[in-house]
Amino acid sequence: MAALKGSVLRPFAVLLFVCQIEAQAEDLYAYGEYLSGECLTCHRLDESAGQIPAIFGWPEDKFVEILAMYKHGARENAAMRNVAASLGDEEMAALARYFASQTPKESAQ
Amino acid sequence: MTNRTMTRRDFGSKVITVSAAAAAASLAAPAVLGAAKARVVVIGGGAGGGTVARYVAKGSDDIAVTLINDSPTYSTCFFSNLYLGGFRSFESISHSYDTLAADYGIEVVIDRAAGLDGNGRTVTLANGDTLNYDKAVVAPGIDFKFDAIEGYGPDAVETMPHAWQAGAQAKNLKRQLLDMEDGGTFVICPPPNPFRCPPGPYERISMVAHYFKSYKPHSKIVVLDAKNKFSKQKLFEDGWARHFPDMIEWLPLDITGGVKAVDVASNTIITDDEKFQASVANVVPPQKAGQIAQDAGLADESGWCPIVPETLASLQVPNVHLVGDAIIPGDMPKSGFSANSQAKVCAQAILAELASKQAFKPRFRNTCWSLITTDDSIKVGANYEATEEKIAKIEGFVSQADESDEVRAQTAAEARAWYDAITADIFG
Structure with missing residues (x-):
């Protein structure tokens, strides 16, 4: 099993390393698209909202501002504070870029 | 929804035979060669399997995704307690695969996956049909240790x-x-x-x-x-x-x-x-990983399936990934939220390997809401990361005992909104 573990893991270790460098080379939208998967467990990409608001189509600066408020304790929700704690400036900017470009019409795909 | 199952003969001609050297030279061999789509077969259409199928399908047009589930609808375990309590109808916790088939081009096969051959890279259905794969994702949920009591x-x-x-x-x-x-x-x-x-x-x-x-x-x-x-x-x-x-x-x-x-x-x-x-x-x-995981040699002596934390690849069988309750999840709890989170990391790893998609550092999260009574809900959650050894907890939170009625009611409403969102994320 140890040998197999090495063979499975090694190609991905290389792959991830390369791709993180590419991410720093400003593919903000692609990074945001990846990160958005975490948001979409709770936030729908359509009009339906309820207690958890829709977050697409916002101005990027507003999106980042609200995340920062959770991160610094200016907003209450414990789940969102925990989410924001895991996001650095680059992650917030990437998410803002991605969700700003989304419209409910595109939610089916 | 289609009930048609593809046999080896149906798509055998489309499956590329790549030599080991060629495969090693290019992780994206099937897509690069362009003659056929790479094939991903997902076993189990719950929170883990449904999410992997949907994210792989929407992530690349160069991958054909087949989703196998033994029933045409899936009733979620999460929120089934609310059905018992009279808060939800059974219909409201049951979901079809129609959208995954119609909007995402996923081949939905309604049958039981009876076996998986890691050497031949085939999945055998209960009806005898055989499906080839480049990557299989096994998400069978739990089974029970019936000899324990x-x-x-x-x-x-x-x-x-x-x-x-x-x-x-x-x-x-x-x-x-x-x-x-x-x-x-x-x-x-x-x-x-x-x-x-x-x-x-x-x-x-x-x-x-x-x-x-x-x-x-x-x-x-x-x-x-x-x-x-x-x-x-x-x-x-x-x-x-x-x-x-x-x-x-x-x-x-x-x-x-x-x-x-x-x-x-x-x-x-x-x-x-x-x-x-x-x-x-x-x-x-007492529980263990679903039966096919036991039969296919994916589970270890614990009854659960060891995985590579950053890709959810099996540690025991090559070209197989696992997500959800069947895995050894490190610090993560076994939950629908966890399965959905793991599925996105798994989908990214598969898209990177089969379709040369960009891959980022894996991130995991879980949140579990629990309803105590009408408008009194509590929650617990955490962020996780992949280390060499396991999926490891970073930071978490839990509801407080002295919370106001208003906060508890908001948490209950939040849980309802979460259910709508995660089921849309799983089933489209």
Whole structure:
């Protein structure tokens, strides 16, 4: 099993390393698209909202501002504070870029 | 929705044979060669499998995705306690695969996956058909260790339902609760760790208590726990004391010695020194990864499946990934939220390998909401990361005992909104 573990893991270790460098080379939208998967467990990409608001189509600066408020304790929700704690400036900017470009019409795909 | 299954012959001509050297030279061999789509076969259409299928399908047009599930609809375990409590209809927790088939081009096969051959890279269906894959994702959920409690075999589940897989079992337990006379005793036996949905038994106790309080107020709940502590224990116990005083008796392992046997004929549960006669018995046995994971050599001696944390690849069989309750999840709990989170990391790894898509550092999250009674909900959650060794917890949070009624009501509403979002994320 140890040998197999090495063979499975090694190609991905290389792959991830390369791709993180590419991410720093400003593919903000692609990074945001990846990160958005975490948001979409709770936030729908359509009009339906309820207690958890829709977050697409916002101005990027507003999106980042609200995340920062959770991160610094200016907003209450414990789940969102925990989410924001895991996001650095680059992650917030990437998410803002991605969700700003989304419209409910595109939610089916 | 299509019920058509593809046989080896149907698509055998499209599967590229790549030599080991060529495969090693290019991780994206099938896409680069362009002659055929790479093929991903997903076994199990729950929170893990459904999400992997959808994210791989929407991530690349160069991958053909097949999703195998043994039923045309999937009833979620999460929120099935709310069905028992009278908060949700069964229909509201049941989902079809129609959107995954129609909008994402996923081939949905309604059959049981009977076997997986890691060397031949094939999945065999119960109907005998064989499907080839470049990557298989096995998301079979849980199965039960039926040899753990004397007398509690597969035949016992009709009389003493576990209801730890939604669907017929949840309906069975609900019917028994509805049929029970006021003044009866509901005996529930939560399983030992690790098991699906750590707060689940205690949310279930809360939901049954809520139902009893409204309709059968002279009834009692006895909890014969296989553990000495449980998830969100202080919050649940505080809620039980406030909402259901004197209704619930929780007996930890140290007091009873645990459930040793059951007698189905008399609906009796037997511990070291006592026999508990139940009006309704809910026995949740010790658990292990779903049967196909055992049969395909994906599980280790623990009964669960070891994985590479950053890709969810099997440590035991190449070209197979695993997500959800069947895996050894490190610090993550076994939950629908966790499965959905793991599925996105898994989908990214598959897209990177088969379609040369950009891959980023894996991130994992879980949140579990539990309803205690109408408009009183609590939650617990955490962020996780992949280390060499395991999926490791970074930072987390949990509801506080002194929260206002308003906060608890907001948390309950949040849970309802989450259910709508995650099921859209899984089933499209």
